[in-house]
Amino acid sequence: MPSALNEKISKIISIVRESIPDAPVFNFGATSIPTVKQEDDPKKYRLQSFFAAKLSPQSRDGVTFATCRRIFYTFEPFTIEKLAEATEEDFRKILIDAKHGFTKTHAQQIVASIKTMVEDFEGDLPKTREGMMTLKGVGPKVANLLMQLCWSEKHMVVDTHCVRVGQRIGLHSCKTAEKAMDYFQDNVDPDLFEDISVSLIAVGQTVCKSQNPQCTECPIRELCNFGKNRVQKKNEEVVPKKKPRREE
Ligand code: SF4
Structure with a gap:
């Protein structure tokens, strides 16, 4: 074109x-947040990318980075099964400790999204943009980012x-x-x-x-x-x- x-x-x-090159987005943006490489553990990478994208709107890159890393290190092993056991209160506490905003809404939406992934998408991220938008709190912008991160679209x-x-x-x-x-x-x-x-x-x-x-x-x-x-x-x-x- x-x-x-x-x-x-x-x-x-x-x-x-x-x-x-020192702009926050280059160092703490969504692509910098996962702790695993896509080729090494694609499912874990997608799950971590979900948090990177979900927690990025209306938050500074450094805060989103720190919040996501706290979540990743709190739930070991970092699997959908382990995350499905967590409550809204568990997520809310981590978000508050990380000084992230909108803690109640994010905690509710994260728990609901994980439930949707388990029940409707075989414990993984949806493969389509429309599917992404069935996750609670995921609008067009976050869906686009997720399709980019998770499926290289x-x-x-x-x-x-x-x-x-x-x-x-x-x-x-x-x-x-x-x-x-x-x-x-x-x-x-x-x-x-x-x-x-x-x-x-x-x-x-x-x-x-x-x-x-x-x-x-x-x-x-x-x-x-x-x-x-x-x-x-x-x-x-x-x-x-x-x-x-x-x-x-
Ligand atoms: S308006 Fe913004 S992008 Fe344009 S020159 Fe000024 S600082 Fe740069």
């Missing part, structure tokens, strides 16, 4: 990877960073994550989905905060509509206006 949009996205991906994951940063750069003009997700899926090469999602999150976590984006520090400013205009305006403000020439 060659297009100017895909070319611009490819440039953003390579600049961001090189310029801000290409789905676009859009969060608030992707909406805000993507808009400022000029990649899209959508106001909501759902609309931006559809836009990316209709117009962008699927091979770029995972990397552009993570790159926009990295920029949003570091320089492109919702209030006062630091455009002069931003490695992708030359590719960003908002950043280029902003810096140009600032430069114009500091250039003194020419005084009118006096007539002799």
